[in-house]
Amino acid sequence: MQKTVSIKDLIRKDNNKNKLKMGVEKTVPFLLFALASISILTTVGIVSTLLYETFLFFRDVSIIEFFTNTEMKPLSRVEPSFSILPLLSGTVLISLVAMLVAIPIGLTTAIYLSEYASVNVRKAVKPVIEVLAGIPTIVYGFFAFTFVTPLLREFIPALQATNALSPGIVMGIMIIPLVASLSEDAMNSVPKAMREGALALGATKLEVTMRVVIPAAISGIIASFVLGISRAIGETMIVTIASGSSKNLTFDITQSMQTMTAYIVEVTSGDAGAGTTAYYSLYAVAFALFFFTLIMNMFAGYISRKYREAY
Amino acid sequence: MKELALNSNEKTTQKQYMNLAKVNRRMTARLLINNVVKYLFFASTMFGLVILAFLMYQIFSDGLGWLSMDFLTNRLSTLPERAGIIGAITGTVWLMFIVGPVTMVLGIGTAIYLEEYAKKGKFHSFIQTNITNLAGVPSIVFGLLGLTIFVRMFGFGPSIIAGGLTMALLVLPIVVVASQEAIRAVPSYLREASYGMGATKWQTIKNIVLPASIAGILTGVILALSRAIGETAPLVAIGIPALIVPIPSSITDNFTVLPMQIYYWTIDSVLVDEYASMAAATIIVLLAVLFLMNSVAIIIRNKFQKRY
Numbered sequence: 001m002q003k004t005v006s007i008k009d010l011i012r013k014d015n016n017k018n019k020l021k022m023g024v025e026k027t028v029p030f031l032l033f034a035l036a037s038i039s040i041l042t043t044v045g046i047v048s049t050l051l052y053e054t055f056l057f058f059r060d061v062s063i064i065e066f067f068t069n070t071e072m073k074p075l076s077r078v079e080p081s082f083s084i085l086p087l088l089s090g091t092v093l094i095s096l097v098a099m100l101v102a103i104p105i106g107l108t109t110a111i112y113l114s115e116y117a118s119v120n121v122r123k124a125v126k127p128v129i130e131v132l133a134g135i136p137t138i139v140y141g142f143f144a145f146t147f148v149t150p151l152l153r154e155f156i157p158a159l160q161a162t163n164a165l166s167p168g169i170v171m172g173i174m175i176i177p178l179v180a181s182l183s184e185d186a187m188n189s190v191p192k193a194m195r196e197g198a199l200a201l202g203a204t205k206l207e208v209t210m211r212v213v214i215p216a217a218i219s220g221i222i223a224s225f226v227l228g229i230s231r232a233i234g235e236t237m238i239v240t241i242a243s244g245s246s247k248n249l250t251f252d253i254t255q256s257m258q259t260m261t262a263y264i265v266e267v268t269s270g271d272a273g274a275g276t277t278a279y280y281s282l283y284a285v286a287f288a289l290f291f292f293t294l295i296m297n298m299f300a301g302y303i304s305r306k307y308r309e310a311y
Numbered sequence: 312m313k314e315l316a317l318n319s320n321e322k323t324t325q326k327q328y329m330n331l332a333k334v335n336r337r338m339t340a341r342l343l344i345n346n347v348v349k350y351l352f353f354a355s356t357m358f359g360l361v362i363l364a365f366l367m368y369q370i371f372s373d374g375l376g377w378l379s380m381d382f383l384t385n386r387l388s389t390l391p392e393r394a395g396i397i398g399a400i401t402g403t404v405w406l407m408f409i410v411g412p413v414t415m416v417l418g419i420g421t422a423i424y425l426e427e428y429a430k431k432g433k434f435h436s437f438i439q440t441n442i443t444n445l446a447g448v449p450s451i452v453f454g455l456l457g458l459t460i461f462v463r464m465f466g467f468g469p470s471i472i473a474g475g476l477t478m479a480l481l482v483l484p485i486v487v488v489a490s491q492e493a494i495r496a497v498p499s500y501l502r503e504a505s506y507g508m509g510a511t512k513w514q515t516i517k518n519i520v521l522p523a524s525i526a527g528i529l530t531g532v533i534l535a536l537s538r539a540i541g542e543t544a545p546l547v548a549i550g551i552p553a554l555i556v557p558i559p560s561s562i563t564d565n566f567t568v569l570p571m572q573i574y575y576w577t578i579d580s581v582l583v584d585e586y587a588s589m590a591a592a593t594i595i596v597l598l599a600v601l602f603l604m605n606s607v608a609i610i611i612r613n614k615f616q617k618r619y
Contacts, residue, residue, distance in 0.1 A: 039438065289451070
């Protein structure tokens with residue numbers, strides 16, 4: 001027997017199917033919008049928690065004292081005092097050491113890979129250098145603490161078991177790939193015609209690099225330095241392990257000192273209970289950290305956009 | 312006076328007509344500097360490689376002796392000869408089970424919204440800038456967010472779910488950016504052909520765009536996961552205890568992961584000598600896992616990525 005099909009039924013069926021389809025079409029954008037707004041919620045969450053708890057902190061401690069005092073004794077029972085200066089000096093000093101390692105080596109690596117290396121060498125070397133960037137920071141911390149510090153103490157007997165020099169150097173090594181690959185990208189985007197023009201005028205390769213390629217790529221190169229600094233400021237595990245926890249306002253890199261990030265780790269893993277001033281100080285320090293890295297990242301984006309020479 | 316005038320006269324003539332000897336001298340010097348500097352640049356490039364080799368050698372020579380089946384399958388113990396990392400391994404796997412799905416849903420969803428639905432305008436660039444900035448926020452700050460929101464406000468405690476969600480937010484930008492690039496690489500004629508066949512927008516995305524971009528998306532997810540399992544700072548901030556003997560069995564359990572184990576053993580190595588070697592052995596395990604994941608990512612990228 002042949003099955004009878006009515007046109008009416010078919011149309012109704014098709015309409016139902018279409019309705020469902022259009023329903024899905026209408027709801028999907030909203031769902032996806034909800035998912036996309038999670039990233040905004042995250043930012044809002046970060047900024048609002050940091051701001052709120054920082055506000056609570058500054059009810060207990062005057063903001064001027066926080067930035068002018070030089071004593072940092074958050075867990076002292078007798079007379080706790082709060083100051084960001086020792087942490088700032090530690091952060092700046094260690095980042096400085098890191099950049100003294102990362103900038104020269106990162107930039108020259110970028111120059112070698114982009115201007116001198118043959119295609120094969122570049123293909124072989126670049127991934128290996130990028131492996132350095134993929135190693136977890138905890139491994140660098142271990143390396144700094146158990147190997148670099150003892151090694152440096154052979155040469156500098158005054159070096160303390162935890163100090164600013166060793167984590168600074170190791171952090172610099174960690175940042176080399178970042179500086180190298182961003183600078184190389186910038187140099188690669190300089191058109192070949194410019195190099196050839198200079199070569200045709202009789203310049204050596206070094207002169208071409210120094211007077212043509214680097215000036216043309218300078219915005220990208222500086223952006224890579226700034227991003228490197230921002231990375232150094234935000235790096236946590238290397239300094240937590242290898243730079244110690246003394247909060248002295250000192251500029252002696254053989255001494256133990258604490259960065260902002262290491263302070264956050266110390267207080268969260270210590271016994272400062274929620275609601276104490278020491279606990280709130282955490283957020284004030286984190287807010288400063290967030291603020292500095294955000295400024296640097298935005299600055300890097302700004303210079304690479306604004307001063308990019310378009311060819 | 313006369314001599315001086317003569318001298319300056321000579322100078323100007325020299326300036327106008329350089330003699331061959333001087334040209335040769337300068338040229339040799341320039342070429343010499345060029346060559347010397349070339350080797351300097353090469354040496355500095357090698358510096359990174361040498362350090363990497365050194366680091367690997369140190370860790371392997373230190374830790375390989377401790378690596379054994381017992382070390383992998385024993386529970387944590389204060390006695391070095393009885394301690395193992397099965398708890399940390401299980402914790403890491405649990406963490407991946409949270410971070411993987413959460414970042415995949417959030418990341419791919421965000422990427423599809425930005426690439427396919429959002430109008431290119433102020434709001435679009437606002438989300439985009441926001442994601443770029445989130446990628447640059449130090450991981451310890453994400454840890455504080457996790458501590459405040461997930462651990463305290465939601466009351467999860469230092470559990471797998473709190474750690475996993477914190478990590479998921481941290482690595483989200485990686486997945487979003489990778490997925491966006493993959494989706495953008497799908498040529499528009501594929502989409503138009505699909506529309507031409509009468510498919511709706513969502514059908515086109517589901518049946519055409521996503522399958523065509525899945526290799527790039529998966530690569531991003533794997534890279535994000537490998538970042539997540541190597542991160543320590545956010546988990547320290549949410550307050551994971553130092554010594555956890557029980558093996559976690561649900562997402563509300565307390566846990567530890569491989570990097571945390573390395574952290575505690577490293578800072579305690581001043582007390583117990585063996586702890587340094589145990590940390591090194593744990594690092595070998597962690598690096599092996601990372602190496603495996605990155606290899607998978609590279610294989611996926613090379614084998615399954617279609618070029619249009």
